[in-house]
Amino acid sequence: MPVKQQGVEGPAPRVVGGVTEKLPVRGLVIGFVAIAVATTAGLLIGPADIDRTNAVKELLDRLPFISVESGLTSIQKNIIWEVRLPRVALGALVGGTLALSGASYQAVFRNPLADPYLLGAAAGAGLGATVAIVTGSGDGVGTFDLVPLLAFVGALAAVALTYLLGYSSGTQRSPAALLLAGVAVASFLTAVQTFIQQQNVETIRQVYTWILGRLNTASWDEVSLLAPYGFVSAMLILVCRRILDVMRLGDFEASSLGIRPQLIRLVVICAASLGTAAAVSVSGLIAFVGIIVPHTVRLLVGASNRIVLPLSILFGAAFLVFVDLLGRSLASPAEIPIGVITAFCGAPFFVIVLRSSKRTLG
Amino acid sequence: MNLFVANGLGVRIDDVSILNDVSLSVKAGEWVSIVGPNGAGKTTLLSVMAGLRPASGSLSIQGRSLSDLTPRERARLLAYVPQHPEIPPGMTVNSYVLLGRTPHLSFLAMEGSRDFRLVEQVLEQFDLSSMGQRTLESLSGGELQRCHLARAIAQATPLVFLDEPTTALDLGHQQQALDRIRLLREEHKVTVVVTMHDLTLASQYSDRIILMSKGQIAAEGKPAEVLDPTRLSELYGAQVKVLKVDDHLVVVPSVSKESPR
Numbered sequence: 001m002p003v004k005q006q007g008v009e010g011p012a013p014r015v016v017g018g019v020t021e022k023l024p025v026r027g028l029v030i031g032f033v034a035i036a037v038a039t040t041a042g043l044l045i046g047p048a049d050i051d052r053t054n055a056v057k058e059l060l061d062r063l064p065f066i067s068v069e070s071g072l073t074s075i076q077k078n079i080i081w082e083v084r085l086p087r088v089a090l091g092a093l094v095g096g097t098l099a100l101s102g103a104s105y106q107a108v109f110r111n112p113l114a115d116p117y118l119l120g121a122a123a124g125a126g127l128g129a130t131v132a133i134v135t136g137s138g139d140g141v142g143t144f145d146l147v148p149l150l151a152f153v154g155a156l157a158a159v160a161l162t163y164l165l166g167y168s169s170g171t172q173r174s175p176a177a178l179l180l181a182g183v184a185v186a187s188f189l190t191a192v193q194t195f196i197q198q199q200n201v202e203t204i205r206q207v208y209t210w211i212l213g214r215l216n217t218a219s220w221d222e223v224s225l226l227a228p229y230g231f232v233s234a235m236l237i238l239v240c241r242r243i244l245d246v247m248r249l250g251d252f253e254a255s256s257l258g259i260r261p262q263l264i265r266l267v268v269i270c271a272a273s274l275g276t277a278a279a280v281s282v283s284g285l286i287a288f289v290g291i292i293v294p295h296t297v298r299l300l301v302g303a304s305n306r307i308v309l310p311l312s313i314l315f316g317a318a319f320l321v322f323v324d325l326l327g328r329s330l331a332s333p334a335e336i337p338i339g340v341i342t343a344f345c346g347a348p349f350f351v352i353v354l355r356s357s358k359r360t361l362g
Numbered sequence: 363m364n365l366f367v368a369n370g371l372g373v374r375i376d377d378v379s380i381l382n383d384v385s386l387s388v389k390a391g392e393w394v395s396i397v398g399p400n401g402a403g404k405t406t407l408l409s410v411m412a413g414l415r416p417a418s419g420s421l422s423i424q425g426r427s428l429s430d431l432t433p434r435e436r437a438r439l440l441a442y443v444p445q446h447p448e449i450p451p452g453m454t455v456n457s458y459v460l461l462g463r464t465p466h467l468s469f470l471a472m473e474g475s476r477d478f479r480l481v482e483q484v485l486e487q488f489d490l491s492s493m494g495q496r497t498l499e500s501l502s503g504g505e506l507q508r509c510h511l512a513r514a515i516a517q518a519t520p521l522v523f524l525d526e527p528t529t530a531l532d533l534g535h536q537q538q539a540l541d542r543i544r545l546l547r548e549e550h551k552v553t554v555v556v557t558m559h560d561l562t563l564a565s566q567y568s569d570r571i572i573l574m575s576k577g578q579i580a581a582e583g584k585p586a587e588v589l590d591p592t593r594l595s596e597l598y599g600a601q602v603k604v605l606k607v608d609d610h611l612v613v614v615p616s617v618s619k620e621s622p623r
Contacts, residue, residue: 242472245457246464248450255414256444257517258437258465303452 024311027301031314035092038321042088045325047333048079055080087218090226090282091324092317094215095289097230097279099316100309101272102290103297104237107244107305108265109175116276116290119182119269120158123189125280128154129210130193134200147210148225148281154189155277159269161185175251175265213286213339215324222282233275237309240268244305286320286339288346293319295349365390365553366521371410371419373403373577380406381417382577388555390520393547395564396557398574399598404557405445407574408525411555412442423521437465441514445525445557449498455509456494459485462516481516487546488512504535511539515546524556528563536560540567561613565589573597585611 043059044052050072058070058080072080101116109118117123128150162185166178197207243264246254251261280286293316297308320338323345327336366388373381381403388394396404410417413428413436421428423439431439441462450458462484463477485491488508498506507527514522524543528536544567547554558564564571565585573581573588575597581588589611591604601616 239470242467243469246461248448248453249461250448252414253444253448255433256412256437256442257461258432258434260433298452302454303450304457 024301024307027297027307027311028314030300031311031318034318035314035321038318038325039088039092042091042321042325043080043084045329046079046084047328048076048083050076050079082220086220086223087215087324088321089220089223090218091215091321093223093226093230094279094283094286095293095320095323096313096317097226097233097275098286098289099293099312099319100234100237101276101279103294103305103309103312104244104268104272105290106294107247107309108268109179110248110250111179112295113291114179115288116272117186117285117287118179119162119273120185120189121155121273121276122280122285123186123193124154124156124158124161125151125277126154126211126285127158127189127193127196128152129284130196130207133206133210134196134203148222151210152277152281155280156273158185158189159273159277163266163269209337210284211339212337213284213342214335215283215320215338216328216335218282226278226282229278230275233271233278234313236271237268237275240264241306241309244268244309248303248305284339286342288342288349289316289320292342292346292349363390364388365392365424366411366555367422368411369420371407371417371421373406373410373415373417380577381410384419384577384579386572386579386582388521388553390553391547391551392569393544393554393556393567394570394572395568396555396572396574397559397561397564398580401576402574403577404574405525406577408523408555408557409442409444412440412523414442434465437517437519439519440521440523441517441519442523443510443514443525443527445529447510449506451497451499453498454495455485455490455498455501456481458498458509459490459512459516462513462518465517480518484512484516487515487549488542503530504532504538507531507535507539508542511542511546515550515552518550520551521553521555524554526557526559529559536563543567561589561594562611565611565613589613 040059044050044055054070054072054076057068058072058077060066061068061070070077098116102114105114105116105118106112129147131154132146132150162178162182165185166181197204243259246257246259247261247264249257254261276290294308294312297311297315301307301311320342323341324338327338327341330336364387368387369385371381371384372379384403384407386394396407398404406415409415411421413421413431423431423436428436460473460477460481463473463481466477467473482491485494488511490505490508490512493501493505498509501509507530511524511527514524527543528539531539540563543554543556546552556564556568568585570583571581571585571588572579573593580597581590581593589604591602594600594602594604594613603614603616605612605614
């Protein structure tokens with residue numbers, strides 16, 4: 001009995017080309033619409049009293065060939081372009097970077113529950129930020145303090161340590177050895193971070209604010225700090241997207257097809273860790289984005305990495321801008337830390353993912 | 363002319379010898395079956411020959427040392443299908459067979475129309491065209507086995523190694539799979555090395571049989587030379603008879619009527 005071919009049309013179906021060359025149109029459309037809606041909402045909604053119609057006019061005025069008088073004061077214009085827009089941009093960059101890193105980790109470890117913090121990036125960044133805060137070398141707010149720098153260095157150092165330990169201990173150089181080394185490094189660094197935090201209780205509020213993640217200090221400086229690392233990380237990972245589909249066969253079979261799995265894993269882990277380190281250095285630890293988003297994309301468009309990876313950037317960006325909007329709107333004028341909201345959404349979603357992972361997730 | 367030569371292959375794991383000084387050669391266009399009891403070292407030998415497992419000794423293909431080849435060069439000469447291939451969740455038949463084109467693509471390249479056309483032809487040859495959009499998990503054992511073979515053929519190599527390709531199949535599917543391999547071998551001029559458990563099937567399809575025991579080659583030659591009932595009884599620890607039916611050898615167990623004490 002002929003099997004119905006979904007999504008393949010025409011009298012002479014060129015089935016192979018139809019599958020691999022077909023753009024994930026539905027996913028792309030949803031992703032771009034989500035980003036457009038999230039960005040617009042992020043620019044129009046906020047505690048400052050700005051008329052939304054006038055705000056829309058102000059946005060339109062900046063488009064090429066369109067000239068509209070918004071009637072906003074210069075302060076209101078500043079709020080839109082210097083407060084809300086960098087925050088939206090940073091949210092999109094952090095969300096896209098973390099989601100892509102999560103999808104990459106899941107691909108190279110062939111583990112649907114892997115996230116960007118798996119190899120100790122979060123623990124390293126947490127320790128770096130805590131050291132910066134308790135030594136008073138940064139107030140956790142400014143751009144040029146040491147908090148982002150030490151968080152960035154801490155995250156990269158932790159991943160490097162994990163890699164060295166994982167590959168020096170396992171004779172088979174298996175991904176499992178790397179994961180176990182990640183658990184050990186993360187536990188150790190978290191213990192050190194907790195100890196330092198307990199010894200300096202006067203800074204505990206600042207440390208917690210950082211750990212729970214925030215975008216409320218976003219400025220163009222932070223955007224320009226993250227953008228180059230995020231770009232390099234994304235380019236390196238996207239270049240490997242076809243090979244990461246071959247890696248789904250496991251190291252042994254991927255080797256038989258001429259791939260060097262350990263080299264690919266190293267390149268992708270380095271790229272993803274670079275992006276993750278840069279993201280956490282400006283936003284603190286925002287959990288679950290790296291898991292929620294790639295899995296949502298997989299449920300939507302299937303498990304192929306060549307599609308999941310680019311779409312994760314789009315959906316991650318839209319998701320974090322939305323979540324940030326919730327964080328600053330639900331208890332306005334106060335803000336709920338963004339990490340609390342992502343975890344609040346993430347935990348139930350995690351259960352759904354676990355229940356469906358057997359069927360649809362790689 | 364020898365397409366593939368292995369010399370003095372040896373593998374030791376925790377001081378246990380898995381392969382010991384194995385040397386063999388495979389001529390272009392041949393079908394060689396490696397048989398032997400469980401634990402004889404068949405699978406290890408095949409993965410070592412495929413360059414996927416470290417071992418002492420030397421390997422050469424088309425006169426070039428395997429160790430001098432990059433993994434990609436090696437994969438353009440030699441396809442390998444393991445006994446239990448990985449089934450990536452959610453992967454379609456099309457995408458899976460297309461992975462066979464990997465060694466022919468540079469790192470940055472994506473598949474082109476030539477790859478798609480070739481895979482399309484292979485899918486047709488394996489009666490898989492109508493299932494291209496189905497996921498691997500939804501296939502039966504026989505259909506899955508065709509996918510694995512199709513991926514290996516899409517790799518377009520002169521040499522194909524198959525590790526027990528008929529183990530999980532019923533009698534009919536075993537025969538269909540082996541007939542298909544024989545046909546493809548003729549059409550694509552592929553040289554085939556297969557590990558097998560079924561001695562009767564091995565004798566009927568192979569040009570040559572290599573009988574392994576305890577990590578060494580116990581006998582090698584044409585099926586009629588290797589499948590000697592005394593030798594088989596000794597190596598397998600079972601009473602067997604080798605019959606000749608319609609010019610084919612049939613290896614059957616010779617069950618004693620007395621119940622074991």
